[in-house]
Amino acid sequence: MPRPDPVKLSGGCQCGAVRFVLEGQPHWVAHCHCSLCRKQTSAPYATWISLPADAVAFSKGEPAIWEDKPDRQRGFCSRCGTQLLGKTPKYPGEVHVLVGALDEPSAVTPQVHSYFADALDWVHPSDGLRRFATTSKEGPPLD
Ligand SMILES: [Zn+2]
Numbered sequence: 001m002p003r004p005d006p007v008k009l010s011g012g013c014q015c016g017a018v019r020f021v022l023e024g025q026p027h028w029v030a031h032c033h034c035s036l037c038r039k040q041t042s043a044p045y046a047t048w049i050s051l052p053a054d055a056v057a058f059s060k061g062e063p064a065i066w067e068d069k070p071d072r073q074r075g076f077c078s079r080c081g082t083q084l085l086g087k088t089p090k091y092p093g094e095v096h097v098l099v100g101a102l103d104e105p106s107a108v109t110p111q112v113h114s115y116f117a118d119a120l121d122w123v124h125p126s127d128g129l130r131r132f133a134t135t136s137k138e139g140p141p142l143d
């Protein structure tokens, strides 16, 4: 999968207490249909942009951190509850930011559907993107 173009983007939570800037070369942009992302966001699936940790800087406030598994961090605004980011030992050195938290989410383009084996029965994307049972690193596409 080719790496996305370099980005310089801003974003933040709904109430504005936490603001961030992303500047650097993303690893990937992906929809994730796993049950943990679904629960975290209370949405059918989540769309993430992966960046090197040093490409993510907070310009206002900082996210509260909750670990859903040891060392696997979920970052959110402690005031308004907006989910913002994730870090996991499975992807060392990466920060995953929820694209919906960006000021201009359309500025990035999703590349794949990940964990599509866990997608809800009524989710039928017509975007033509490849669908993987888990991730593109862990097996061939489903279609
Ligand atoms: Zn907030």
Ligand SMILES: [Zn+2]
Residues within 6 Å of the ligand: 032, 033, 034, 035, 036, 037, 038, 115
């Ligand atoms: Zn997920």
